[in-house]
Amino acid sequence: MLKIAVHVRLEHMLQRLRCLQDAAATARPTRLLDHLWVGGAVEANSLHLLRHLGVTHVLNATDDLLLPDPDAAFRSLRCAVRDMEEEDIGRFFDSAAAFIDAARESGGAALVHCHEGKSRSVTLVLAYFMQAKEWTLKQALDFVSAARPQVSPNAGFMARLIRLEESLHGTKTVKLKKTKPEPRVCPVCSDKVGISLQSLSVHIRTKHSEVAADYEPLLRSCDSPK
Structure with a gap:
């Protein structure tokens, strides 16, 4: 009886692990435009799903996650950003925007991702909307937050986006929350x-x-x- 009980328990554990693996494998990034998606590491690793969604370009906004294998036939770009307030993410705004536009012009789509799809990747996407669509920061933030409620750029990234808005539009539509x-x-x-x-x-x-x-x-x- 003991062996049977252990076997049943082991089967249940294996079944649960398979369910978790299936959930990870089918995690979907968030669609923002026909040519632009944003997500985290799990979504970036779901290469079959990305192909199904029409993603052709992958922008990796981390300094540690691996780029897609060259054999996977994705165009890729690394913006080596750490999720730290003192990081100068602004130095990647132009190259990220150009990469996203290259995906659009080729008839494909870009996935912009970091670890969780909340801070680094979202900051680059917000900057893209401000540059490419001439949106204010508030317009961009409202749009992206509606599609992906968990977005949360760190305070340093928000300060950099506010400076970008001032340089582009001469205005400031978002107040930086004071940190303790x-x-x-x-x-x-x-x-x-x-x-x-x-x-x-x-x-x-x-x-x-x-x-x-x-x-x-x-x-x-x-x-x-x-």
């Missing part, structure tokens, strides 16, 4: 002590009174009104 300030770090114990200079001063004087004199210039600057 980074807490200050105590130079003595490396603890995070709050976001104000005063909190750093209080921490050093109460927790490290034995060395507070060594930090007197710093403490005076913390105490002085700004």
